[in-house]
Amino acid sequence: MDDAKPKSAAGEPDGPVPKAVVSRLSLYLRQLQQEVREDRQTISSKDLGALLGFTDAQVRKDLAYFGHFGYPGIGYRCDELMTAIKKILGTDQQWPVALVGVGNLGRALLGYKGFSQRGFRIVAAFDMDPHVIGSEIEGIRVYHIDSLSEVARENRIRLGVVAVPSASAQAAAEKLVAVGVEGILNFAPVTISLPPGVRAVGVDLAIELEQLTFSVVSRGEPT
Amino acid sequence: MDDAKPKSAAGEPDGPVPKAVVSRLSLYLRQLQQEVREDRQTISSKDLGALLGFTDAQVRKDLAYFGHFGYPGIGYRCDELMTAIKKILGTDQQWPVALVGVGNLGRALLGYKGFSQRGFRIVAAFDMDPHVIGSEIEGIRVYHIDSLSEVARENRIRLGVVAVPSASAQAAAEKLVAVGVEGILNFAPVTISLPPGVRAVGVDLAIELEQLTFSVVSRGEPT
DNA sequence: TAGATTGTTAATCGATTAACAATC
DNA sequence: TAGATTGTTAATCGATTAACAATC
Incomplete structure (x- = not known):
């Protein structure tokens, strides 16, 4: 019991973590925040799993990756x-x-309250339309895209959100990367290709509806 | 070769289809629409896969579920x-x-152009705020939530989108279900529980950013 | 024809679940 | 203590990949 590499309490996993585990981690967190808000003290893997539709074994195994x-x-x-x-x-x-x-x-994203509660703050917005540049929306300043470099470095920005039309999405992503951004959340319904080391997550609202439609159309399999 | 149950050309799969396959199907579709727009005639599984980051074998296997x-x-x-x-x-x-x-x-969803191009049309919106009820936003009429039953039946609505605050999300979903909706796209950052037979897909914008953050923080594993 | 690429089977890989000794 | 529940190992299950005969 003293020769094994110890895991720190909230420490590094010893191996690579499956992507599915990380996405469940976010769901655990969201549920726990709700439980804490309701003054719950403790929760078993069985209960936490049941609230989210997972087995107790899954919950324990996921958490055991980290400590x-x-x-x-x-x-x-x-x-x-x-x-x-x-x-x-x-x-x-x-x-x-x-x-x-x-x-x-x-x-809508500028006004989204959920971000700040979860550890994110949009500190600056960028566009090319002269009508919005210089204005403030929801208290956030809108800059010309050419100011990206300056503003991003000043604020040590490592995460970017792309909410431009599909045709401009790749270019917008590249500008973010050029300025040192390491992770991009892309709302344009196109696949953007990025250099290795930069991660992207895509959210395509129509695709989410398509997934739903398929399950509605192909009745038969249980949820 | 004549005793096997035949698959129709774009027909029913013989077994249950993994969820991951369906989500890739949406990506194939999106990419194909782009290729068609650019007048491409044919594409190999290798090329289609490369454009989306999948292997050729995966593309062929996914499609083979259906014909x-x-x-x-x-x-x-x-x-x-x-x-x-x-x-x-x-x-x-x-x-x-x-x-x-x-x-x-x-x-923002009412103004989102991507839906109509992909087979969806928001035909009516509902709220409780008297300031917006009766108005039109982006050409779509806003009704009191109490009119849901009437409007939904008239339009034979089977899909619903929930974009209310977390505290009202479960109630909103239940109202949709009561009116015959079979699939719900939920943007509120809570898990909603639905009767069997009704499918839900949740989109939590903060969770997407969290996933990105994890991969940025835990450098080491390749994309 | 030769070259390209499919659909499918078998092999591999990875993720989930069941079971249980250890622990509070 | 008895009961509950963890962390972990082994067993199961499912999904991805490699390989190749069939086909155009």
């Missing part, structure tokens, strides 16, 4: 596990985010 | 495969959709 967070016979302390998962995901600190594109969707 | 769409030595005819996938997903027809909640995000 020993539970108490046999008790379960997990909600606030403690919440804090630990935030640390794992990196959202125990606030991340400054740059938004490119202040059309309909961009504006 | 024989390719031509050995040639590949797939882009427009033909596009049409076939639309049919599989159920988006060869236009789906009327109800939107509940016309806050920032709801308004």
Whole structure:
């Protein structure tokens, strides 16, 4: 018991972590935040799993990638596990985010309250339309895209959100990368290609509806 | 070769289809639409996969769940495969959709051009705020939520989008279900529980950023 | 024809679940 | 203590990839 490489309490996993595990981690966190809000003290893997539609074994296995967070016979302390998962995901600190594109969707994102509560703050928005440049939307300044470099460096921005039309998405992403951004959330319905080392997550609203439509049309398989 | 249950050209799969396959189907469709727009005639599984970051074998296996769409030595005819996938997903027809909640995000969805191009049309919006009820946003009428039943039945609505605050999301979803909606796209950052037979897809913008943050923070594993 | 590429089977790989000793 | 629940190992299950005969 003393020759094995120890895991730190909220520490580094020893191997690579499956992507599916990380996405469940976010769901655990969201649920735990709700439980903490409702003053719940502890929760078992069985209960946490049931709330989200997972098995208890899955919950324990997922968490075990990162350390020993539970108490046999008790379960997990909600606030403690919440804090630990935030640390794992990196959202125990606030991340400054740059938004490119202040059309309909961009504006909605600027006003989205959910970000700040979860560790993100859009600190600046960028566009090419002279009508919006220089204005403030939801208290956030809109700059010309040419100011990206300056503003991004000043604010040490590592995350960007692309909310421009499909035709401009690749170019917008490249500008973000050129300025040191390491992760891009892309709302344009196109695949953007990025240099190795830069991660992208795409959100395509129509695709989400398509997935739903398929499951509605192809009745038969259970949920 | 004549005793096996035949697959129709764009027909029913013989077994259950993994969820991951369906989500890739949407990406194939999106890419094919782009290729068709650029007048490409045919595409091989190798090329289609490369454009999206999948192996050729994966592309062929995914499509083979639903039928024989390719031509050995040639590949797939882009427009033909596009049409076939639309049919599989159920988006060869236009789906009327109800939107509940016309806050920032709801308004952005009302103005989102991507839906109509992909087989969806928001035909009515619902809210509780008397300031917006009766108005038209982006050409779509906003009704009181109490009119949901009437409007939904008139328009034979089977899909709904929930864009209300977290606290109202479960109630909004239940109202949609009560009126016969079979699939719900939920933008509120909470898990909603639905009766069996009703499918839900959740889009949590903060969770997407969290996933990105994790991969940025935990450098090491390749993309 | 030769070259290209499919659909499919078998092999590999990875992820989920079941089971249980260890622990509080 | 007895009961509950963890972390972890082994067993199961499912998904991806490699390989190749069939086909154009």
